[in-house]
Amino acid sequence: MAVLASDSLAGRGYGPADGARKAAHYLAGRFRELGLEPVGDSAGRSYYQHFTLPINTFSEPVALLTDKRGAWRPGTEFIVAPDCPPTNGNGRVLALDTALFGLDSGLIARRLRPRSLAKCLLVLRAQDEKRLAKLPLAARRWVASARAVLVREPRKLTASVAQRQGPQAWFRVLDSAWTRAAPVRRATVYAGTQFEAAYPAMNVVGRLRGTAPNAADSVLFVTAHYDHLGQQGPEVTFYGANDNASGTAMLLELARAFTGEHRPKHDIIFIAFGAEEAGLVGSEWCANHPPVPLTRIRFLLNLDLEGFGDKGATVVNGKLHPTQYQLLTAEPAAQAAANSPSFPWNARGKAANSDHFPFSERGVPAFFVYSLGGSGYYHDVRDRPATLDLESAYSLYWRLRTFVENLDAQP
Secondary structure (H helix, E strand, O other), X not given: OOOOOOHHHHHHOOOOOOHHHHHHHHHHHHHXXXXXXXXXXXXXXXOEEEEEEEEEEEEEEEEEEEOOOEEOOEOOOEEEOOOOOOEEEEEEEEEXXXXXXXXXXXXHHHHOOOOOOOOEEEEXXXXXXXXXXXXXXXXXXXXXXXXXXXEEEOOOOOOOOOOOOOOOEEEEEEHHHHHHOOOOOEEEEEEEEEEEEXXXXXXXXXXXXXXXXXXXXXXXXXXXXXXXXXXXXXXXXXXXXXXXXXHHHHHHHHHHHHOOOOOOOOOEEEEEEOOOOOOOHHHHHHHHOOOOOHHHEEEEEEEOOOOOOOOOEEEEOOOOOHHHHHHHHOOOXXXXXXXXXXXXXXXXXXXXXXXXXXXXXXXXXXXXXXEOOOOOOOOOOOOOHHHOOHHHHHHHHHHHHHHHHHHHHOO
């Protein structure tokens, strides 16, 4: 996990640092060390399943400067919207007049001053952002005419990635930093972005052969996405320790367990997906181009956000597969005999929130298990290995390993 969430892999994203590709090469090397059979596009020769995706990348540094205050700290005081176009401009700062939301269209048209915001940066509160869609067309066009929009976020800066490049630059600033600054009258924004229509990406796929004569007839899948958000320029890295270096590391640890003395009866295919953060792109591709027919997958276990567990874990699709859920949540006999605290589980229904979804939508029985607890550093620059609770994560690992062993033991 320390390797996956290191500076060398640059947040496992896209753009000049090419962290996602470097991470895929690292994982293929680990698969090879573990003795997994390559079952990528060239079965028996390559671990890689190649695909492309459209993605907006940050090819240069990002910057926000305000009068009196000067340069703001990227990543901790501001971030850039993922679909930001190339931006380099400055102008007068104008706060959105929230009284507009209570006026009729005629009054709004008369209140829009200046008539165009082409030389202005518009500032609004995060709670007002969703209300913009309810404004009349003239007011929405007025907002769209701004050189840039600055959104004041009250709690944290949460980043993402985008498969498109929008028409307007949006920056998100931490509200506490904005209120500490002297009254801002002018600002300068810069974002060096580049849209890639067909960025090369890959899944990493390896098979562990089972010992039974019909081992390939009923296959277990263990999956996790290895990609994250990458960088917004070289100064801002989203390391993604919990999301999802933790799940990828747990996948490797499960592979290590089953390639050792505990060889499974059934084949197990381990898949590290790319481009989950861009919208489940890698898993969707794999579900359309599976390494084995989907009807031969007896169960899929997807690992995402596994860096905690001090408050238990949630099982997406737990309510859809009660038999497997009972198998997962049964307390080990030794723990029950020792009167140890039980591990808290929470069953959810269907959700399109990770890489299990493209498979479960095609009829593959699947769980997505994610840990609960921790610091709440999600999609921000603070999600680093030192913030995780690996003791609790290790406890979750043993329960997931037992679950895979029990699934494998079934005829």
